[in-house]
Amino acid sequence: MTTNARRTAVTLLGLGEMGAAIAAAFMDGGHPVTVWNRTPEKADALVAKGVRRAGTVRDAVAAGSLVVVSVKGNDTARELLESAGDALDGRDVLNLTDGTSAEARAVAEWAKERGTGYLHGQIMTIAPGIGHPEAVVFYGGDRAVHDRYRPELALLGGRGSLVGDDAGVPALYGMAVHGTMWGTLNGFLHAAALLESAGIETRRFLDQAGPSMSALVSFLPSIADEVDRGEHAVEYGALQHHLPSLEDLVRESRARGIDAEFPRYTLELVAGAVAEGHAEDSYSRLIEHFRKG
Numbered sequence: 001m002t003t004n005a006r007r008t009a010v011t012l013l014g015l016g017e018m019g020a021a022i023a024a025a026f027m028d029g030g031h032p033v034t035v036w037n038r039t040p041e042k043a044d045a046l047v048a049k050g051v052r053r054a055g056t057v058r059d060a061v062a063a064g065s066l067v068v069v070s071v072k073g074n075d076t077a078r079e080l081l082e083s084a085g086d087a088l089d090g091r092d093v094l095n096l097t098d099g100t101s102a103e104a105r106a107v108a109e110w111a112k113e114r115g116t117g118y119l120h121g122q123i124m125t126i127a128p129g130i131g132h133p134e135a136v137v138f139y140g141g142d143r144a145v146h147d148r149y150r151p152e153l154a155l156l157g158g159r160g161s162l163v164g165d166d167a168g169v170p171a172l173y174g175m176a177v178h179g180t181m182w183g184t185l186n187g188f189l190h191a192a193a194l195l196e197s198a199g200i201e202t203r204r205f206l207d208q209a210g211p212s213m214s215a216l217v218s219f220l221p222s223i224a225d226e227v228d229r230g231e232h233a234v235e236y237g238a239l240q241h242h243l244p245s246l247e248d249l250v251r252e253s254r255a256r257g258i259d260a261e262f263p264r265y266t267l268e269l270v271a272g273a274v275a276e277g278h279a280e281d282s283y284s285r286l287i288e289h290f291r292k293g
C-alpha cells in the first residue's frame with residue numbers, strides 16, 4: 001500500500017478537470033498515484049508521466065491508503081466507493097465532490113457505518129489553482145483522518161483547514177463564500193452599468209473609489225457579531241438612513257434605463273424592516289428576512 005513510510009499511496013477516482021489536477025499534485029509531491037476514470041483515456045497524459053491506471057474501481061482502491069474521489073455528484077461518489085467492496089477496508093476516503101451538505105453527510109454516514117475513515121473537502125479554487133499556497137480547501141469529518149494526512153492535504157492548497165467534524169459543513173462554508181461573492185458581484189455590475197450609462201469606465205471608478213470599496217469588508221465582523229448575538233442596536237448608520245440613498249439609486253437607475261431590480265429588492269427589504277419598527281437598528285436586522293425562507 002505504500003512504497004515507504006513517508007509516501008502515502010494515493011488512489012484517485014475521477015479524472016475530470018479537477019481530478020486530473022489533484023492527481024498531478026500528488027504525483028508531483030512524490031506519492032505513488034493510481035487512478036481510475038469512467039472514460040479511461042482521460043488518464044493517458046498522467047500515465048505517460050508515471051501515474052498507474054487501474055482497470056476497475058476495486059483495483060484502484062486496493063492500491064491506495066488514501067482514496068480520493070472527485071466526480072460529478074455525491075450519489076456517484078458513493079456508488080463508486082460501494083463498488084470497491086471490501087477493497088475499501090483499512091483505507092481512508094477524502095471526498096472532494098461538490099453537492100449539498102446533506103449529500104456530503106450521507107456519504108460520510110455510509111462510510112462511518114462500514115468503519116471507513118472519512119473526510120469531505122470543499123475546494124475553493126479552480127483546477128489550475130490546486131497546489132497554490134493561497135488555495136483554500138475547507139475540510140469536515142474525521143479529525144483523525146485530517147491529522148493523519150496533513151502533508152498530503154497541504155499538496156492541494158496552502159490554506160486548507162478543518163472546519164468541523166460534520167462532513168456537511170465544508171459545503172456550507174463554500175456556499176457562504178460563493179453567496180457573498182455573487183451578491184457583491186451583482187452589486188458591482190449594477191454599479192458598472194450605472195457608470196457606463198454616464199460614459200465612465202468601471203476601472204477609472206475603481207481606481208478613484210477604491211478606499212471606499214475596500215472599507216466595505218471592514219463592516220463584516222461587526223455585522224457577524226450582531227447576527228450571532230441577536231443584538232441589532234446601533235449608534236450610527238441605522239436602517240432608516242439607508243432609505244434615501246436606496247431610493248435615489250432606484251430613481252437614478254430607472255432614469256438611465258438600466259435594470260433597477262437589484263436596488264429595488266434591497267429598498268424593499270430595508271423599507272419593510274423600517275415599517276416593522278426597526279428604523280433605528282443596524283443593517284444586520286435584515287437577517288430576520290433571510291431566516292424566514
Ligand SMILES: NC(=O)c1ccc[n+]([C@@H]2O[C@H](COP(=O)([O-])OP(=O)(O)OC[C@H]3O[C@@H](n4cnc5c(N)ncnc54)[C@H](OP(=O)(O)O)[C@@H]3O)[C@@H](O)[C@H]2O)c1
Binds near residue numbers: 039071097098099123
Ligand atoms: N473544475 C473546477 O475548477 C472545480 C472547482 C471546484 C470544485 N470542483 C468540483 O470537483 C468535482 C469534479 O469536477 P470537474 O470539474 O473535474 O468535473 P468534470 O471535468 O465535468 O468531470 C466530471 C468527472 O466525474 C466523472 N463522472 C461523472 N458522472 C459519472 C458517473 N456516473 N460514473 C463515474 N464517473 C462519473 C467524469 O467521468 P468521465 O470522464 O468518464 O466523464 C469525470 O471524471 C465536482 O464536484 C466539481 O464541482 C471543480
